[in-house]
Amino acid sequence: MLRSRLKAAAVASFLLLALLGAVAATAQTSQPIAYSHRVHVTNFKIDCRFCHSSATKSTSAGIPSVEKCMICHRAIAVDRPEVKKIAQYWKEKKPIPWNRVTELPDHTYFPHKRMVNAGVACLTCHPGIDQADAAIQKQEFTMGFCMDCHRKRGVSIDCWTCHV
Amino acid sequence: MLDRRNFLKLGGATAFAVLFGGCDSIPRKIIPFVIPPEDYTLGESSWYASGCRQCPAGCGIVVRVSEGRAKKVEGNPLHPVNRGKLCARGQAALQALYHPERLAQPLALDGPRGSGRHRKISWQEALSLLMGGLKKAKERPASLLMLTEPMRGHEGLVAGRFMQAFGSPNRLAWDPFGQDAFLDGCAAAYGARQIPELDIANTRYLLSFSGDFLETWISPVHYARAYGAMRQDRPTVRGKLVHFGARLSMTAAAADLYLPAAPGTEGLVALGIAHVLVREKLTPQAAQAPASWKKGLEKYSPGAVAAKSGVSADTLAAVAREFASNQPGLAVAGTAAGSCTNGKFQHVAVGLLNVLAGNVGKEGGVLFPDRTAEFSRYGREARLLAPDPGSGYPELRAAMERMRKGEFRMALLAGASNPAFTIPPALKFSEALLSVPFVVSFASFLDETSSLSDLILPAPTFLEAWGDDIAPAGHEGEAVTLLQPVVDTFRDTRSMPDVLIAAARELGGEAARALPWGSFKECLEKAYGGPGGPMEKYLQEGGIFRGRKSSVGRLPRAPAKGNLPELEEATFDGDPAKYPLVLHLYPSIALYDGRGANLSWLQELPDPVTTAVWRNWVEIHPETARKLGLSDGDGVIVSSPAGKIEAHVAFHPGIAQGVASMPLGQGHGKFGRNAEGRGGNPFALLPAAAQAGCAGFPLQSTRIALEKTSMKTRLVRTAHPEGQWKIGNVM
Structure with missing residues (x-):
C-alpha cells in the first residue's frame, strides 16, 4: 500500500520536474523579439561591442537598452514586424524582457573585460553566434573548456582565479 | 502507518525536491534599461559625493550608485566634518529614497480641513492652486507665513529672498533641539553669539555636563571622531572624559567617570568646580579672577553643591584639581543641560570653566571661526546661508497666536521638523494652523503636519536634489558642502527652491528680480562657477574644502568683570506630591x-x-x-x-x-x-x-x-x- 503510494509520488515528482525542464528549455530559445545575430553581425558587420558595450569595461557584456536599438531602428527597417515590436516597447517606455541564453556554471567568476581586453575573440566562447538567427548556447562552459584555453595562453590556472 | 523509516525517506525526498527546485532560481529574464542612466556601465558602480540631510549636522557623504540605483551611503573622507564616517541615520537615507509611502504626485484636500483626506492632482493643477493662493495673499503681503526647519545654504537664500520680495517678514524656522541656550550662553560667557568650535580632539580633560555629543548634539559624527582622536591619536596622552548628568546616556557610558547629578543642577556643579579652581588658585586665570568672582563663587563650595546635585563634595574637588592640572581642558554642556528652564545659566556656568581654565581661542579649547567666510560677497545675506541654529520657539508661539487671530491667509510649510508632532499638543498647533485658510506643504511623506495641508507638493529626497550646506560645527569656515542628485528622481517631485523660483517668475516684479534664475541648479551654478568652471571639481569632491585654517577667526572679548552668572534653579511643572x-x-x-x-x-x-x-x-x-x-x-x-x-x-x-x-x-x-x-x-x-x-x-x-x-x-x-x-x- 505504502510502497505503491511512494512510487506514485516519485513518478509524479519526476513528471513535474521533466515538465519544468521542458518549460525552461523552450524559454531559452523563444525571445520576445526574433532578433537575428546573423543579420546584424555577418550581414551588416556591426561590431559585437556596439551593442554589448560594457564587454570591455565590466564583468557583464551587457544587453543593449531599448534606446540603443532605436538609434538605428528609428530609421532602418521600420516596417518589419519585429522592428515594429521594438518601436512599441520604446513608445510605451517599457524594457524588453529578453530570456537568458548563456549560462555560467555556479561558483565561477567570469569577467568579460579581462578576456575581451586580452584579445580573446567573442566567438571563442560563443561559437556560431554570428550565424545564428536565434541565439543559443552552443558551447557548454565546462572546466575543461576553460582550462584548455588558460593553459594554451599561459594564463593563471589557480583555483582562485575563477572560483572566488 | 507511517513508520520512522518511511518518514525519513519522505523527508529526504522532500528536502531533495526543495533543494533541486532551488537550483532553478537563477533569473531567467534579462531586463535591460529603456534609457540607461548617465555614466552607466552594467555591473560597475560609481560613487557620487553629496551632503547628508538626515539631521542638521551637515556631514558629507559619498553614495555608491550602480545600474542607476543608489546602493550605499558612506561618509565623505574629504569632508572636514565627518572625515569618511557616517552615523546610522545617514545610512538610513536610502530607505527614505526607496520608501513605498513616498509622495509620488501632488495632493489636494478632498474632504473637511484637517481630515487628512486628499486626492491626487497633476503638477499643473497644483501649481495653479499655489499661484492662486499666492496672488490672493499678495493683496496683503504680510499675510503669507513660511514655516520650515532651519534652512542653510542657497536654499535658505532662495526662501529668504522670496519672502522679502513678497513683502512678508513672517519667515519662521522651527527646530525642537535648537541651541538657543547655548548661543545665549556663549554670548554671555565669551562675548560671541555663535556655535563655537569645540576642539575635543586636542583636549586633555573633557568635562561633560549632560553632554550628548556622541549621540545627537549639533554634530555627533564630528564629535565622535574628535573624541576618538582625543583618546587614541596622541602617543603619550589619553584624554579623560568625566560626565555629570541625570542619565547614563551613550556619552556617559563612554566616560571614564560618570557622576549622576540631579536634573537641572549641571550649572551648579560647574560653579562648584569653579569655586575650587578659584579658591585653590589652580590655574593662572583662576588666580587672577576678579574679586567679585571670588566673592560670588564663595557660596558654591563643593559641600553646598553636593547637597543639591547629589555629586559628592570630595569627588567634585578631585575632578576640579584634575581638570586644572590637565590642560588644555574643555567643558561642554549638552541638550539636557541647555533645555532646562535655566538653560542659559547652565551654559554660562559651564562656559565660565573654559574661561577660568584659559582655553578660549586656544587649541584644545573653544574656538570661534567665521564659518560664512566663503560668502562674504553676500554681505548681510550671508546670514541666510548659515543662520543661528536656534529653536525658533518664541517666534513660533507668537505666530500661533497670530494664526488664531486670522492674520495669515496662506502658510508655506517645509522640512522634517514636523511641528504638529513636536510642538506639545497642549499648545494646539494643529488648531492654530487650520485657522490659516490655505496651507501648502512641501513634503516627501504624509506626516502629522503635511496631512493637515490643503495642498501637498511632493519634494525629492536629498539624494535626488541639488543643494549646498554650511555645517554648524566641525569646520573653521573652510568647508562648504555641495549636494547633487546621485540618482534620477524616482517620483514626480520638485524641490521647494525650484517651485519658489518658478512662482517668483510668475509673480513678476520684485520677486522675479530677487530670484533671477531658471532653476535652483542654475542658482548654484552661478554661485559656484559651473558648469565648466570650478564647480565640477567641487561636485566631484563633495564641496569646497580649503584645508584647516591656522587662525581662530574672531576672538571673543573676555567676559566683563563682575559678569558671574547668578544662580538660577531649574523649575519643573507639577506638584512633587502628585508627580514624584x-x-x-x-x-x-x-x-x-x-x-x-x-x-x-x-x-x-x-x-x-x-x-x-x-x-x-x-x-x-x-x-x-x-x-x-x-x-x-x-x-x-x-x-x-x-x-x-x-x-x-x-x-x-x-x-x-x-x-x-x-x-x-x-x-x-x-x-x-x-x-x-x-x-x-x-x-x-x-x-x-x-x-x-x-x-x-x-x-x-x-x-x-x-x-x-x-x-x-x-x-x-x-x-x-x-x-x-x-x-x-x-x-
Missing part, C-alpha cells in the same frame, strides 16, 4: 526628533543603553521602581500636568534616582506604517505655558507620575535587561 518623578527627555539616537520613525532600519536599531527597539519606554532606577511598586517591562501610564501617554518600564541602574527618562521620536499618529502605533509621544507631556527666562524649547520642564496599567504590547529588547547588570545587586 522629574521627566528627562532626550533626542532618540535613531529617530532624532521623530523624523526617522518611518524608516524600519532606524526602528530596529537597538537603543545603546536599553537595547529596546520599535517602541517607547520610560527608563527608571530599580530603586525608584521598587518604591513605586513597578517591575521591569510593566506597562505604565505616564502622566504630567499637561498630558498622558503609555509606555513600558525599562530599568537601568545608571539613571539618577527620582528621575524618569524617555527618548523622543516615537508616538506618531500619522507617519506611515513603521511609525504609527508605537507608544505615546513624549512631547505631549510638556507644559503649554512659556517658561520665564527660558529662550528655547524647554524639554526638561515637567514632573510626571507613573501608574501601572495593563498593555497588550511588550517591550522588545535585543539583550536581557540583566545581561550587563543584576537587578538584585542594585536593589
